[in-house]
Amino acid sequence: MAHRTLAIKTLISIEADDVGYARATFNAPLKCITVEHGYTTDVLPTLNLDRHKSIVWLDHDTGAEDSAFRDISLLVENCKGGSVVLVTVNAEAKRVQKLIDASAPDKVTPDQIREYLATKMGDVVPTTLVEEDVDDDGYPKLIRRILETALKSALRLSGRRLEFLKLYDFTYRDGPAMATVGGLLADAKTVAKVTADGSIANWPGIIAETIRTPPLTMREKMAFDQLLPSSAKLVESTFEARAGFPLTQEQISAYVDYYSLYPTFAELQL
């Protein structure tokens, strides 16, 4: 999609796992995709990120406190001005509670979580955390705040005359909560140009509420799509009348919000 929609000619995928690497290489759908074998921390410095404007998305399945945090400096120090960087991490509160005390994760206190995160990431972690920062909803928000601070802090410490314009800040949850923060690294002039007409206010990449799209079958999706777009609020009864079974209002609203972005996969027998 990056190639077809955005006409990007060089695509690089980084895979650490042996099998993951082999599979990615085997499955690469285009010749312009290279798969690099190794950890992001080792591979990123070899990619000459300073030569071309890039879109770099580090889509980790681990927490913010591990390699994601270490990679942030590499990104902001090396990416050419005009690049867009994004970092996605696992932001599931339960994961970190288990890491701290596998035998009694429910008893882990906000202070313990702060201590654990601050030990690994330092002053990007707020000095006090309360229960609301570490519950299921709060923890992804906390991690997003930390990622944003980490990106800005690393950029400031790099001494580069670039600014960070936040373009992405959201939590996605179809399994464990995944937090994403990203934006444009550019000089003040470019940032001023991008933000000049105020349209940035309508930019859809910064989303306060967690994105929860319901898992749907192809037929369910089609049933939905035939009702959309709709100026009136799509309610439970309308959907049920169409599909013959109910979904919750929350599921319906979630789909309505993101229907145009909902991924479509089809299985084909060749």
Place this chain on the structure above:
Amino acid sequence: MATGGEKVEPLVANATPTRWFFVDMLTRDISLQDCILDLIDNCLDGARRSMEGGTAKTLPADAYEDYSCSVTLSRTRFEIKDNCGGIPIDIAEKYAFRFGRDPRAPKDKYGVGIYGIGMKRAIFKIGNTAAVHSVTDVDAFKVAVDVTSWAEEKGLNWNFPIERERKGGEPGTKIEITDLNDVVAKELEAADFEIKLIRIISRDYSVFLQKGFGIHVNRTLVKPDVFELRSGKGFEPARIRYRDEGVDVEIFAGMGSVPADDETPEARPSRDMALSGWYVICNDRTVIAADKSETTLWGYAGVAEWHPQYNGFLGVVTFRSSDPDKLPWTTTKRDIDVTSELYKRALRKMRELTKTWTAYTNRRKGDIPAAKAIEKSTIAIPLAKIPERQTFSVPKAKKLTRTLANISYQQPSAKVDKVREALGSAQLSNREVGESALSNTSISGMSHERDVRQFVSSNQLFSSAQQSYRPKNDFRLLEAARFHSGTEQLSLCWHGIAMVR
């Protein structure tokens, strides 16, 4: 050469200070953070001046309860505001804005703002436009400073005009700085700068905060760090008190926390590690913190250089005097004047206490599990409650009854993290992860499929997502583990540890 009766002007070299010296040069020797601390110091001196009995040597435990200051940081504006009595107008006229302290100026007994440079230097460092507002019980005034125009001005008139203002509100001082310097603006906007400032204030104003002084940073009320030393089971911290040429000196040293397991430079950082070292405190203000350098004799005068092995050591030396000039601090209040004889005399005592700890950490290597068990059963006591004691006592080394061998090897940290996660606790040290490879609960040493089956079925943890085993590099046993665990995803990782992916 002069000839005849001509009167010749003697040659002189111009040594008049330039204003830019103060604006450009003095500000280079201090960090932004320390400038802000300098302004907080002024608030504290104001509070002491305002409170009843503020000139006394010892203040009650809640002496500062009615006093506070708040610091506001943003990209466009810096502000510090207190309720600490304000600056009397005659002090403002004669002394408060002078560069350097006038010897005739009244000294703050037990004060922390001493060099007559803090406020001006902070303003110059932070921005170009400043307004200092002061309200006292009797009057109010404002001093506005435009740094560039002031610095460009010629002539010897260095004064800042004072404008009287209408008296109103609680007595106190407010300093507002705008038109911030570019680099400063970026810092003041940054969340991590704020977090760090709060952390440093917790540590360096611990005594004041514990006595009730309130410091807010962007509306967060800063809580004090409380220093404690551990006691019991043979550990007794030192608390040495003496008076030296008009200065009360007190030295505390002991085990601040149970030493970390990992002694390598790559050891995972911990809060205890960051807090270990020597602290030097002058009139209750921390000047150096967690010092591990020559300043506190690490790597000097018979003391070994700092090494992670010494983590857990905490030493605090406090100097207190009604005459702040006698204390061994520099103008930034972030360093020690190491030429101070007073400080050198304290160092001699500090050195012996440090050596007690370094020797102990060498001995404990003989049987770390035993040492750890003792260390963990000690109890933490706040500094104020530690009894006077001339030495720092540590348990005597036990004779080892077992022969132990050291094993040391390296693995990529990502792999070690993975095993740590598999073992179920992110708190495990590298040492513990390494030990698990040889622990009794692993498949290490099993040579029959039967043993493996028994182990796999009896081990509850195996059903969790990841678990580690060590089937002796034996693929046959690995296959058996795969079979009995019902998962094909078991694979051999480093050093014979098998992991479920």
